[in-house]
Amino acid sequence: MKITAAHGSGGRDSARLMETVFGRRFANAVLDKMEDAAALDLHGGTPPGRLAVSTDSFVVSPLVFKGGDIGKLSVCGTVNDLLMMGAVPRYLTCGFILEEGLEIALLDRLAASMAETAAEAGVLIVAGDTKVAGTGGGLYVNTAGIGLIPAGRAVSASACKPGDAVLLSGTLGDHHACILSARLDIENPIESDCACLRDLTDALFARDIAVRAMRDVTRGGLGTILNELADSSGCAIELQEEKIPVSEAVRGFCGVMGLDPLYMGNEGKMVAVVDGADAEKALAAMRAAPHGRNAAVIGRAGEGRGVLMKTRLGGTRRVDVLYGEGLPRIC
Amino acid sequence: MKITAAHGSGGRDSARLMETVFGRRFANAVLDKMEDAAALDLHGGTPPGRLAVSTDSFVVSPLVFKGGDIGKLSVCGTVNDLLMMGAVPRYLTCGFILEEGLEIALLDRLAASMAETAAEAGVLIVAGDTKVAGTGGGLYVNTAGIGLIPAGRAVSASACKPGDAVLLSGTLGDHHACILSARLDIENPIESDCACLRDLTDALFARDIAVRAMRDVTRGGLGTILNELADSSGCAIELQEEKIPVSEAVRGFCGVMGLDPLYMGNEGKMVAVVDGADAEKALAAMRAAPHGRNAAVIGRAGEGRGVLMKTRLGGTRRVDVLYGEGLPRIC
Helix, strand or coil, X not given: CEXXXXXXXXXXXXXXXXXXXXXXXXXCCCHHHCCCCEEECCCCCCXXXXXXXXXXXXXXXXXXXXXXXXXXXXXXXXXXXXXXXXXXXXXXXXXXXXXXXXXXXXXXXXXXXXXXXXXXXCCEEEEEEEEECCCCCCEEEEEEEEEEECCCCCCCCCCCCCCCEEEECCCCCHHHHHHHHHHHCCCCCCCCCCCCCHHHHHHXXXXXXXXXXXXXXXXXXXXXXXXXXXXXXXXXXXXXXXXXCCCHHHHHHHHHHCCCHXXXXXXXXXXXEECHHHHHHHHHHHHHCHHHCCCEEEEEEECCCEEEEECCCCCEEEECCCCCCCCCCCC | CECCHHXXXXXXHHHHHHHHHHHHHXXXXXXXXXXXXXXXXXXXXXXXXXXXXXXXXXXXXXCEECCEEXXXXXXXXXXXXXXXXXXXXXXXXXXXEECCCCEHHHHHHHHHHHHHHHHHHCCEXXXXXXXXXXXXXXXXXXXXXXXXXXXXXXXXXXXXXXXXXXXXXXXXXXXXXXXXXXXXXXXXXXXXXXXXXXXXXHXXXXXXXXXXXXXECCCCHHXXXXXXXHHHHCCEEEEEHHHCCCCHHHHHHHHHHCCCHHHCCCCCCEEEEXXXXXXXXXXXXXXXXXXXXXXXXXXXXXXXXXXXXXXXXXXXXXXXXXXCCCCCCCC
């Protein structure tokens, strides 16, 4: 068996590879939790809080796109993974794999973009490495992040309970549609949503909302991410299609291209599962934050298993994880 | 200006790229120290010790070589960077960039090799990520590591003083010669020295040796690494050529290929600079450890600047950093 593009989709094939190779070979109590970031106890419980640690590699093509570039993306992606654990992001490492022929002026522009995004996110880049391989004139970036989880926060993919409310921070599909439009040279106003979601997580915690789980909606899309939460928590998630925000432009693009926003990758959107009693408070908190203006309560956790969606037409459809390729090199 | 293979050499061009792009864009008090790993104070000094953080990407070709593979290398490389800061390595993240066509059986073998090496080194793999890009059937690996620096340890590239002894843990050039032999299909018994150096650092600290600085001798070779130590510390380093260990096989290979062991990359060798009074004790400690059987005192720190070497013939030669390409994709 050989690696195919589908192994990079964030969907079913990625999960299989994770299980059969990495999960099996690297199995340990921390990794087995399958969170966005690892939560570590470094000093046997003495310090006030735990460490969150995460890593992500970025292979997006093109390197620069409307609304962002691989530099901004590589900081936002890892910072968001830390935030999704309830952590305050602190430090970032970055590893560059540069291809021969890459313009140094472009590299410098991307580094400037990383520095600016890191400053905005409040993280310090503390270690780095550069290698040269390949001759395509592009680059890959890896970032790893370290954050501090304040004492008492216990956000986890496995903490959702029937009755909880499921919130989405904004419109689906923007990053995916932007990248695909750039590759196909299609003119449209769609920009990537690439962003650091700290304003959203800060807003939720500042209002003492009982946050069960958070996850950024990246590769694999909302459908895959919600299935992961439902699986980890041993509950069902029931969505209402009409509540899921999608912009007019992306909706039009999806119609033409035959794409489903439920499986499109995003880089500045998150799901928050909160105590049902806090749903309205959480929605107000998210809507007041710059990256949550289009936030919506899109469903609730229920008894049972899997993800179900009440469609606009009144039917109920099972929402599975992404199968197959997805869009290669979307992040 | 475009990226060339020389930017990946670990020598002069790598350093220039570091200064002009990353150093300038990411400048901060931690990164500016230019150590093998960052030393971080996470809780304002409360806990007993600091965090060490490091990252490295691995692009070695071939993926499997005599004495190791990219999996083993990717664990040893980052673990060694943590050790060189006097840290006890604790956690590792790993990011994989897989090329389409990669055999999953090979990926599994490499993952098994990583798991085995991590277990030996005493580190836990706590976070990971997989992307698919390219079609060459190969892979790149990034690892980032977190360790704990025990209170009171202050190992730093800038801490060398005139009178200190400079020790090298073993023979030079083995990894470089092994990789080059594999690429050129040259039959010889040379194996990579790829190894985790924890036995050596444990041995030094267990005997209360006053360790000023440690550095693993990777890309760029001994010549480059010693210049970095001399520059950071504002002293000179004086070497004795006849004391520098090189195996018979590598010496022969270098003669034929026109290579200088001083600039060849290694993956299981380190330099330790210790108080001159502790030289013999440090040498005994290193020689008693499995990876230090061929350790030697190769010189001393002195007044002045740069690296000088007393040659076998009695002359004195200035040893500069590596210029130009080095061996591409050696690690």
